[in-house]
Amino acid sequence: MKIGKFGLVNNFLPYYHIEKEKKYQVVESSPRKLSDMVMKDEIVYAPVPSHFYILNKSILDAHRFCVSSDGEVFSVVVVSKRKRLDDSPIAVSSKSVTSSKMLEVIKIERGLINRLVMVDGDFMEILKDFNHVMLIGDEAIKARMVFRVVMDLGEEWREITGLPAVFGIATSKKGFKEGKKIDRDVIESYKKGMEKKDEIVEIASLKFRMPAEFLSIYFSRLIHVAGRKEVKSLETFEELVNEHRLH
DSSP: OEEEEESSGGGHHHHHHHHHHTSSEEEEEOHHHHHHHHHTTSSSBEEEEHHHHHHTTTTEEEEEEEEEESSOOSSEEEEESSSSOOSSOEEEETTOSHHHHHHHHHHHHHTOOOOEEEEOSOHHHHHHHOSEEEEEHHHHHHHHTTSEEEEEHHHHHHHHHSSOEEEEEEEEETTOTTHHHHHHHHHHHHHHHHHTHHHHHHHHHHHHTOOHHHHHHHHHHEEEEOOHHHHHHHHHHHHHHHHTTOO
16 A cells, blocks of 8 residues: 655654555655645545645545644744844745645734745745745755744744644545554554664764754654644634634
């Protein structure tokens, strides 16, 4: 069976053992592409952006594996050439699905007046034309090592809602009976990964060219098993998106 994983460092540790075991054929791609592949039945299980799941929950079952953080997430951030976030426009990476909606909610809840501008391209190029840019994933981690972080969306979401920020949630099509079993296997792989975290950090550091010290903290910060709070956060996200008419 083909299952998907985010082609980002945030899925490296959870999937490390399941890929070594070769029980499933693991397809690595962007969150946006994995969403399409699940809908087209090209893969049977994958994490997808939370907002995508909310829009398609009549078709999709959500599972327990997730990409979440209770506070700072480090990899969904607004970086800036300035010392602080001023009122100038924020460029938003077009790679973002959930985070762009989350930023819109945060903007309204915080009373910010920044215009959000969807852009493509490398963050170094984007920051020639903008003071601030919101980035996700590996690009965000690399950018934060060069520019000042003026907003961490995980931290903002926690302050506004009192809940973890859920950026991605594992899904399969409704009626697919093997979905729960695959999810258990992915979570078991994650638990094995955490038991050998130091070893996997060193491998990830070389593969992704990121400092091992940072990755050790990052892997510990991420939540990969959705519990009551994460489910509540997804519901709250949907409620706020609807309340502010952001679909």
